[in-house]
Amino acid sequence: MTEMLYADLALNLPTPNTYQYIIPSNLQPVARVGALALAPIQNRRVAGCIVGISGEKKCESLKELKRILSPDFAIEPELIELSRWMSRYYFCSLGEALACVSFLGFNDCRQRMEKWVRVKDLASLKRPDALDAFPTRQADVLRFFLQRNTDFEKLGILRGETGVSPSTIRALAKKGAIEIFQSTVERGDEYPHDVPATIPFELNEQQSAAFAAIHAAISESRYKTFLLNGVTGSGKTEIYLQSLDEVLRRGGQGIVLVPEIALTPQTVERFRGRFGDRIGVYHSQLTLGQKYDMWRGIVAGKIQCLVGARSAVFAPFPRLGLIVVDEEHETTYKQNDTPRYHARDVAVVRGMRTGAVVILGSATPALESWHNAHIGKFTLLTLPERIRQAPLPSVTLVDLGEELIKNKNAGIFSLRLMTAIEKRLEAGEQVILFLNRRGFANFILCPACHKSISCEHCSITMTYHKVGERLVCHYCGEQKAVPSVCPQCGHENLLRLGVGTQRLEEELAEKFPAARILRMDADSLGSRKSFLEKWRAITKGEVDILFGTQILAKGFDLAPVTLVGVISADHALFLPDFRSSERTFSILTQVAGRAGRGDKPGEVIIQTYLPRHYSIVDALAQDYAVFAKRELAIRRAIRFPPYFRLISVLFQGKKGGGVSEHINRFGNLLHIFGNQMRLTGVSILGPAPSPIEKLGDHYRYRLLLRSEGMGDMQRLLRAALEKYHSLKLKGACRIIIDVDPQDML
Numbered sequence: 001m002t003e004m005l006y007a008d009l010a011l012n013l014p015t016p017n018t019y020q021y022i023i024p025s026n027l028q029p030v031a032r033v034g035a036l037a038l039a040p041i042q043n044r045r046v047a048g049c050i051v052g053i054s055g056e057k058k059c060e061s062l063k064e065l066k067r068i069l070s071p072d073f074a075i076e077p078e079l080i081e082l083s084r085w086m087s088r089y090y091f092c093s094l095g096e097a098l099a100c101v102s103f104l105g106f107n108d109c110r111q112r113m114e115k116w117v118r119v120k121d122l123a124s125l126k127r128p129d130a131l132d133a134f135p136t137r138q139a140d141v142l143r144f145f146l147q148r149n150t151d152f153e154k155l156g157i158l159r160g161e162t163g164v165s166p167s168t169i170r171a172l173a174k175k176g177a178i179e180i181f182q183s184t185v186e187r188g189d190e191y192p193h194d195v196p197a198t199i200p201f202e203l204n205e206q207q208s209a210a211f212a213a214i215h216a217a218i219s220e221s222r223y224k225t226f227l228l229n230g231v232t233g234s235g236k237t238e239i240y241l242q243s244l245d246e247v248l249r250r251g252g253q254g255i256v257l258v259p260e261i262a263l264t265p266q267t268v269e270r271f272r273g274r275f276g277d278r279i280g281v282y283h284s285q286l287t288l289g290q291k292y293d294m295w296r297g298i299v300a301g302k303i304q305c306l307v308g309a310r311s312a313v314f315a316p317f318p319r320l321g322l323i324v325v326d327e328e329h330e331t332t333y334k335q336n337d338t339p340r341y342h343a344r345d346v347a348v349v350r351g352m353r354t355g356a357v358v359i360l361g362s363a364t365p366a367l368e369s370w371h372n373a374h375i376g377k378f379t380l381l382t383l384p385e386r387i388r389q390a391p392l393p394s395v396t397l398v399d400l401g402e403e404l405i406k407n408k409n410a411g412i413f414s415l416r417l418m419t420a421i422e423k424r425l426e427a428g429e430q431v432i433l434f435l436n437r438r439g440f441a442n443f444i445l446c447p448a449c450h451k452s453i454s455c456e457h458c459s460i461t462m463t464y465h466k467v468g469e470r471l472v473c474h475y476c477g478e479q480k481a482v483p484s485v486c487p488q489c490g491h492e493n494l495l496r497l498g499v500g501t502q503r504l505e506e507e508l509a510e511k512f513p514a515a516r517i518l519r520m521d522a523d524s525l526g527s528r529k530s531f532l533e534k535w536r537a538i539t540k541g542e543v544d545i546l547f548g549t550q551i552l553a554k555g556f557d558l559a560p561v562t563l564v565g566v567i568s569a570d571h572a573l574f575l576p577d578f579r580s581s582e583r584t585f586s587i588l589t590q591v592a593g594r595a596g597r598g599d600k601p602g603e604v605i606i607q608t609y610l611p612r613h614y615s616i617v618d619a620l621a622q623d624y625a626v627f628a629k630r631e632l633a634i635r636r637a638i639r640f641p642p643y644f645r646l647i648s649v650l651f652q653g654k655k656g657g658g659v660s661e662h663i664n665r666f667g668n669l670l671h672i673f674g675n676q677m678r679l680t681g682v683s684i685l686g687p688a689p690s691p692i693e694k695l696g697d698h699y700r701y702r703l704l705l706r707s708e709g710m711g712d713m714q715r716l717l718r719a720a721l722e723k724y725h726s727l728k729l730k731g732a733c734r735i736i737i738d739v740d741p742q743d744m745l
């Protein structure tokens with residue numbers, strides 16, 4: 001009798017435990033750690049990952065595993081360990097982390113096989129009269145091969161062309177004239193494979209210095225993270241390419257993360273140009289079958305580098321030598337669902353655990369990364385100049401407050417921008433209009449002194465609520481009435497401002513009826529295909545005015561664009577988010593770089609209510625270091641990242657009163673445990689209504705934990721959560737925990 005074996009299964013459910021099941025003897029050969037399995041729970045069947053196997057029973061009545069999913073597949077031990085870290089750090093269950101880390105999720109998938117037909121002896125069939133020995137239909141089949149002068153063909157094609165029945169095929173096979181065999185189908189990515197080959201550039205002086213440091217770390221196969229700070233066009237990608245080459249040469253493998261794979265077909269092309277089919281492309285819109293084949297390619301050693309979005313950071317390479325995170329400051333690297341991981345941070349942790357070198361590249365690094373470079377966690381490398389010196393566009397600021405007071409113009413377009421657009425349209429040139437819109441909070445602004453009203457406790461802009469004419473701080477909950485005059489300068493006409501792409505679209509259509517206008521933002525982007533269609537229309541010159549949000553700042557290289565207009569540089573500055581200045585700076589720096597990439601000089605017009613705000617002034621000067629210094633001083637003073645760490649705890653539920661009671665209870669628990677455990681370094685901010693107080697039918701309240709380090713804060717939260725769940729209070733709320741939150745709305 002074989003020994004009884006039991007599997008610990010991590011399920012994709014928010015429960016902290018794993019569940020034990022009996023491995024039936026027929027599954028014993030395929031059930032191994034890392035394999036995916038289907039198991040009964042109550043009256044359902046759910047999928048999970050086997051994370052442990054033992055001969056010891058943990059409880060009396062155990063059920064059996066039903067079957068193994070994707071039998072060839074298993075999650076590697078290194079990635080199971082990484083999932084354990086993720087589950088602890090990001091407060092999700094091990095199963096939730098594994099389902100995210102797994103290339104196939106917890107799905108059932110296998111190779112696709114196709115039937116082929118091979119002629120045994122084509123040469124002998126070429127003799128005259130050879131076909132006479134066969135009945136007509138069988139002869140048709142053989143003639144098919146003769147006419148094409150080929151030995152084999154897919155069964156489907158053969159039958160389609162000749163119209164013969166399965167029995168004809170069987171009869172021929174029985175006679176030994178043909179044989180039927182199976183072959184796997186490669187479900188590859190849709191990016192071009194036959195890219196013209198390129199050779200490495202000779203690096204310039206700055207590139208050489210940066211590459212030498214990376215090269216040294218690679219040759220020692222030692223973990224190290226580099227922050228490569230260089231403006232667009234300074235040669236960062238060339239350094240990624242040469243670093244990868246070095247790693248591949250030594251038998252290692254690499255991962256290259258980009259913020260949004262659909263927007264960067266050029267990046268894929270450049271990597272395939274240098275490394276051919278060793279490059280795989282990974283993104284969320286691949287089918288399960290494509291992912292499966294990608295996984296096989298990796299395991300077989302055919303694919304040695306994966307270029308992809310966020311989740312490519314989990315590529316199962318056994319000898320990972322390099323992880324590149326391009327545009328590391330981009331918010332798309334943070335996942336907005338459980339597990340709420342940040343791909344840049346996971347890249348660093350994975351590099352540390354596997355001894356891989358990590359390169360974070362950006363013209364405007366996240367302040368967290370910049371800070372890490374200055375305290376010695378990362379090594380800073382800079383590329384201060386462009387490779388080819390294209391003339392920089394001329395940049396003008398338009399003060400919208402002055403426009404309002406002097407020109408009595410409260411419209412979306414200043415006179416200056418209007419005339420500039422008209423001029424470009426007449427000349428048949430293309431215009432990009434950019435709306436810096438994040439979220440949809442409203443705020444109050446004084447047009448005379450350019451001040452908004454911020455919270456006395458948090459220094460964060462207060463949000464304007466029409467109902468009750470009140471201002472609310474979404475960090476600490478402080479509320480007050482909208483003042484009748486500006487508290488700073490006494491000006492009487494305070495502006496109530498909000499943003500809308502809708503209104504911009506309507507006004508554009510009205511002001512420029514003859515222009516061909518195209519909107520492009522995350523909401524209207526739709527599928528990859530519709531994106532590529534839009535892209536083609538733009539590059540063919542079928543669009544006069546392109547307008548949209550953040551997407552326009554991401555690496556578009558449109559030569560014919562001569563005018564970039566920024567409709568509102570500063571709306572984001574008033575969002576109740578401590579990263580507003582940073583995001584505004586980085587996005588303006590990038591947008592300004594969009595104009596005049598061709599031969600004609602470009603022009604950038606930035607409309608703003610805050611012409612003297614440092615985010616805008618420093619963006620005009622394209623001076624990251626100056627901006628970072630100012631902003632870091634503020635962050636230190638207001639005790640926010642990178643000097644302090646945050647965990648956001650959001651309670652979401654159906655009835656308003658209930659949700660706030662629950663989160664208040666929870667807040668009390670945090671205070672009690674904080675005192676008991678003597679965690680004086682952890683502050684608890686709130687609870688307060690979230691800036692988006694009501695989402696659908698749900699009310700949202702939030703607490704923030706803040707501390708210089710993560711450890712104490714995570715211990716405190718874990719203790720309070722455990723207690724809270726044990727109380728089993730009525731009126732269930734969903735609790736969303738976000739560690740190192742990026743989105744403060």
Ligand code: ADP
Pocket residue numbers: 201202203204207230231232233234235236237238239387388
């Ligand atoms: P980034 O990634 O910083 O935007 P790239 O690596 O794309 O910069 O370089 C910008 C342009 O300069 C590209 O067209 C690239 O092929 C070219 N380039 C990069 N390095 C060199 C070099 N050492 N010599 C000549 N051209 C280079």
Ligand code: ZN
Pocket residue numbers: 455456457458459473474475476477478
């Ligand atoms: Zn406040």
